[in-house]
Amino acid sequence: MNGEPLAVEADGLVKRFGALEAVAGVSFSVAHGEVFAFLGPNGAGKSTTINMLCTLARPSAGVARVAGFDVVERPKAVRRHIGLVFQEQTLDEQLTANENLRFHAVLYRVRRNEVESRIEHVLELVGLADRGNDLVSTFSGGMARRLEIARALLHTPDVLFLDEPTIGLDPQTRALMWEDVMRMRDEEGVTVFLTTHYMDEAEYADRIAIIDYGRIVALDTPAQLKAGVGADRVELRTADDAKALCALTAAGYDVRPSENGMTITIADGEAAVAPLIGATGVPVWHVHVHRPTLDDVFLNFTGREIREQSGDGRSMMQRAWTRHR
Amino acid sequence: MASTTLPHSRTRHEAVDRDTIWSDELRTIAMVWRRELIRFTRTRTRILSGIVQPLLFLFVLGYGMATLVGTTGGFDFKKFVFPGIVAMSVVSTAIFAAMSIVWDREFGFLREMLIAPVSRSALVLGKTAGGSTIATMQGSLMLLLAPLIGVHLTLLLVVQVVLLELLMALALTAFGVFVASHITKMESFQVVMQLLLLPMLFLSGAMFPLRGLPPWLAVLTRVNPLTYAIDPIRHIVFAAQNMPPAARVRFPTGVELFGRTLPLAGEIAIVGAFAVVFLALAIHAFGRPE
Numbered sequence: 001m002n003g004e005p006l007a008v009e010a011d012g013l014v015k016r017f018g019a020l021e022a023v024a025g026v027s028f029s030v031a032h033g034e035v036f037a038f039l040g041p042n043g044a045g046k047s048t049t050i051n052m053l054c055t056l057a058r059p060s061a062g063v064a065r066v067a068g069f070d071v072v073e074r075p076k077a078v079r080r081h082i083g084l085v086f087q088e089q090t091l092d093e094q095l096t097a098n099e100n101l102r103f104h105a106v107l108y109r110v111r112r113n114e115v116e117s118r119i120e121h122v123l124e125l126v127g128l129a130d131r132g133n134d135l136v137s138t139f140s141g142g143m144a145r146r147l148e149i150a151r152a153l154l155h156t157p158d159v160l161f162l163d164e165p166t167i168g169l170d171p172q173t174r175a176l177m178w179e180d181v182m183r184m185r186d187e188e189g190v191t192v193f194l195t196t197h198y199m200d201e202a203e204y205a206d207r208i209a210i211i212d213y214g215r216i217v218a219l220d221t222p223a224q225l226k227a228g229v230g231a232d233r234v235e236l237r238t239a240d241d242a243k244a245l246c247a248l249t250a251a252g253y254d255v256r257p258s259e260n261g262m263t264i265t266i267a268d269g270e271a272a273v274a275p276l277i278g279a280t281g282v283p284v285w286h287v288h289v290h291r292p293t294l295d296d297v298f299l300n301f302t303g304r305e306i307r308e309q310s311g312d313g314r315s316m317m318q319r320a321w322t323r324h325r
Numbered sequence: 326m327a328s329t330t331l332p333h334s335r336t337r338h339e340a341v342d343r344d345t346i347w348s349d350e351l352r353t354i355a356m357v358w359r360r361e362l363i364r365f366t367r368t369r370t371r372i373l374s375g376i377v378q379p380l381l382f383l384f385v386l387g388y389g390m391a392t393l394v395g396t397t398g399g400f401d402f403k404k405f406v407f408p409g410i411v412a413m414s415v416v417s418t419a420i421f422a423a424m425s426i427v428w429d430r431e432f433g434f435l436r437e438m439l440i441a442p443v444s445r446s447a448l449v450l451g452k453t454a455g456g457s458t459i460a461t462m463q464g465s466l467m468l469l470l471a472p473l474i475g476v477h478l479t480l481l482l483v484v485q486v487v488l489l490e491l492l493m494a495l496a497l498t499a500f501g502v503f504v505a506s507h508i509t510k511m512e513s514f515q516v517v518m519q520l521l522l523l524p525m526l527f528l529s530g531a532m533f534p535l536r537g538l539p540p541w542l543a544v545l546t547r548v549n550p551l552t553y554a555i556d557p558i559r560h561i562v563f564a565a566q567n568m569p570p571a572a573r574v575r576f577p578t579g580v581e582l583f584g585r586t587l588p589l590a591g592e593i594a595i596v597g598a599f600a601v602v603f604l605a606l607a608i609h610a611f612g613r614p615e
Contacts, residue, residue, distance in 0.1 A: 056440065079442040090433035094364050106356040107441035109349050 005068040007032045007159050007191035008053060012062035015048050022048045024214035025062065030193060030207075032158070035185055037205035038195040039294070045214040046195035047087075050163050053193070054084055067158035080108060083152030083160040083190070087167055089144055093137040097128060097147050100136060101154055108155035122150040125187065126180050142173030146180060153184060160184070162194040166201060178204055199294040208294070210301055217301040222294065229292040229300045232269030234276060237261035237286035244280040251279040261286065350447045357438075357451025358458065361422060365459045371421075375463045379414040383407065383470065386532070397576070398569030403474045405576040408559040409531030411486070412493065415464035416551060419494045420522055422456030423501025426611075427514050449502055449608045456498035457491060464490045482565045486558055492593065493554035496600035499607050500550075506610035525551050530559075536577050547582060550599045553592040556580050560589060 008030040015023040023045040030036040038046045051057035053066050055075035064071045067081035091100050098119060105115045123129045126146040136144060145165065152160055162181070166174040182204065185192055194205070202208050203222055210218040210225075218225060237260060238244040245262050248255045253276070254265045266272045269289040277284050365371065387403035387410075394402040429435040438448050465487055471478050504521065508514060526532075528542075529551035538546065546552050560578045568576075579586040587595075 054440070076442040079440060084440060086433075086436065088433050088436075090437040092360070092364075092429075092434045092437075093432065094367055095360065099360075099363060103356055103360055104437070104441075106352050107438070107443050109346075109352075109442075 006030060006065070007034065008036070008064070008066050008193060010049075010053070010062065010064040013049065013052055013059050013064055014061035015045075015052060015057060016060040022214055023052070026209075026211070026214070026216050027062075028209055028216060028219060030159075030191060032191055033185065033189055034207065035181075035192040035205045036194070037202045037208045038193075038211055039197065039199070039202045039208050039298070040195075040211035041197055044211045046197075046211055047163055048214075049211070050161055050193070050195055054082060054161055055079055080155070081158045083155070083157035085145075085148050085152050085160070085162045085165055087164045089148065091136045091144055091148060091151075094135065096133050096135055097123065097139075098132040100147070101132075101151055104151050104154050110155050118154055118156075122153050125153065125184055126150045127176075140173075142169050142176065145169060145173075146177060149177070149180060149184075153188060153190065156188065157190060159191045159193055162192065164195055164197070166196070166198065174201070199298070202294055210298060212302045218297065225294065225297045226292040229296045231265050231267050232272075232292070233290040234264040234266060234269045234272060235261055235286070235288040235290065236264065236276065236280070236284060238280055239283040239285065244282050244284075247281045248276070248279055253279070350444060353443045353447040354451040354454060357448055358455040361425075361452065361455025361459060364425070365422070365455075372463075375414065375418050375421075376466065378417065379410045379467055380470075382413065383410045383467075383474070387474070398572040400566070400568055400572035400576060404476055404566070405534070406532060407471065407474060407476050408486075408562045409529075409555055411464050411467045411490070412529075412551070412555040412558055413526055413531050414467045415460045415490050415494050416497050416526060417522060418463040419456050419460035419497035420501040420518070422459050423452070423498045424505050424508075424514060424518070425456075426452065426502060426505040427508050427511060430509065431511050445611050446608050449499075449604070449611045452502055453495060453498045453604060453607070456501065457494035460494035460498065461487060461490045464494070476562065477565055477567070479565050482561055485561045489554070489558050489561070489593075492596055492600065493551075493558075496550065496554065496596050496603065499600055499603040502607040503603050503610050506607065525549055528552075529555050530580070531555050534577050535580060547580070550596060552580055553587070553595040553599075557589050557592050 006029045008028075010029070011027050013023055013026045014021065026045075026049060028036075038049065040046050048057060052059045053064055053071060055071050055078050058072065066078045069077040069081065071078050092103070095103070101119045101122070102115060105118065110118055119132070120129070123132055126149060128143060128147060128150065131139070131143070136147065139147065149160075149162070149165070160181075165181075166177055169177065178201070181192060184190055194201075196202055205222065207219065207221055208225060209216045218228075220228070235258065236244065241257070241261055245255060245257055248262070248264065255262050256265075257263075264272070264276060266276075269291060273287055273289065277287070383403070383406065387406050390402040390406070426435065429438070439445075465483075468478065468483060468486065504517060508517060528545045528549045530546060531551070535543070535546055535552065535556075556578060563573075563576075563578055580592065581587070
């Protein structure tokens with residue numbers, strides 16, 4: 001970052017709609033090549049912030065620079081240096097993938113002699129190299145979304161903005177899309193700024209800003225955010241809970257009885273499982289390691305759980321941890 | 326599997342980053358124009374419906390009315406209505422092409438255009454150029470029917486008519502883009518078509534001569550810009566026909582305004598002015614915040 005301008009800088013951004021303050025003064029910066037996520041429930045101000053950064057909405061107060069250009073003073077320069085993928089599709093279904101891309105290339109001033117090779121390159125990035133001449137109307141929802149991401153990268157933008165990029169996609173397609181995005185970051189060196197209300201998606205980000213009621217309530221790496229919430233919890237159920245409780249307390253563990261067993265609070269719950277079981281001295285029926293999730297982080301900062309639509313992030317992670325047991 | 330060399334290195338923060346470069350604007354206009362043509366050739370039903378409707382008017386209405394109106398010196402209603410039908414084909418294609426903006430909005434593609442770092446003027450000019458080209462092609466296709474109803478064509482006539490079609494198409498597409506920019510709902514589209522297109526066609530002199538009309542109808546036809554677009558076409562087509570004087574009286578050309586017959590150049594100027602005004606209005610209206 002020495003000397004190189006930041007990809008995104010926002011200082012005290014405010015957006016008012018009448019009496020409503022949709023964005024109530026947010027400040028943050030995103031370095032080049034970073035994957036930065038805005039996490040928050042619907043209506044938290046994520047899309048409004050992204051719209052201000054993309055020059056689609058004028059800030060009521062505050063300043064923002066994207067790719068080194070002021071969003072109010074140089075909107076066209078900003079737009080030329082960013083790629084955008086919206087929640088809703090913006091492809092022409094009556095055109096082929098290649099035709100959609102060529103149209104975009106002209107609108108974003110890709111040099112004539114580079115157009116075809118760029119098209120080939122971005123289609124390859126999203127695994128649609130063999131579908132270039134097919135009409136977009138024949139594409140599945142996931143393919144169309146990936147084509148949109150390819151299109152957003154066509155003019156080698158500095159920053160790629162993805163507003164709820166995986167909304168309405170099935171889990172498998174979402175995973176594929178994330179592979180694409182990460183590959184692009186690595187190969188094209190593009191900065192990725194995304195909004196999401198899926199917890200498991202925010203995990204992909206280098207840093208997460210949790211936004212609620214128009215304010216950033218937390219901003220850090222996923223690991224740091226989770227560490228800030230607290231240590232892991234290990235739940236145990238044994239043949240003789242009373243005896244196990246005594247043994248573990250004697251062994252120096254921070255253990256408390258729970259509804260049907262006991263809970264041990266410990267830094268690295270997974271690594272502690274084997275010694276814990278050994279220390280109980282009785283047969284163990286059930287072990288469950290609970291790591292703080294982003295849900296816990298969110299709950300901790302906002303006092304409520306994020307509303308999930310489908311593909312519930314928490315239960316997915318819990319399933320994953322249960323399998324690790 | 327990180328590739329070491331990218332096909333094209335990124336040129337971040339170029340020293341020059343001007344907002345308007347003329348060659349880029351021209352390239353944008355050409356691209357928007359091309360998209361219209363690609364979409365047009367890809368929707369065969371649209372081309373077909375663009376042919377069937379005028380055919381219906383020409384042959385069904387033409388033959389039907391011909392028996393009523395009769396023949397004057399070998400000249401009948403079919404020949405009279407033919408230039409009107411050519412114009413009608415241009416008008417409906419132009420309006421329909423312009424209205425595709427409503428589709429673009431519905432399917433999101435309008436947003437892709439509006440957020441691009443290009444000027445609204447380039448987008449509107451491209452759209453108008455595309456719609457006009459399609460409308461002119463569709464109208465010129467109708468000229469192929471001329472021999473079937475006994476209308477003589479000369480090369481000069483065809484060139485003149487095509488040029489007039491192009492001017493008319495420009496005016497109507499610009500007008501259509503202006504109207505379409507204000508329509509946000511798909512449902513409104515049919516209503517607008519019914520309320521604009523049909524009255525404009527019926528009150529334009531496409532179907533009947535503009536002489537001896539009751540005053541209220543005469544006024545309505547005179548405020549309709551289409552009137553001044555259709556008359557020159559009819560004038561040029563009739564000039565190439567071997568019409569006896571009786572037929573010229575029966576099927577007159579020329580639009581009388583304030584007791585004087587407008588010269589051809591005046592009519593063309595009115596259509597040209599209409600095109601310029603609505604192009605400016607369309608650019609202004611296009612892409613206002615949704």
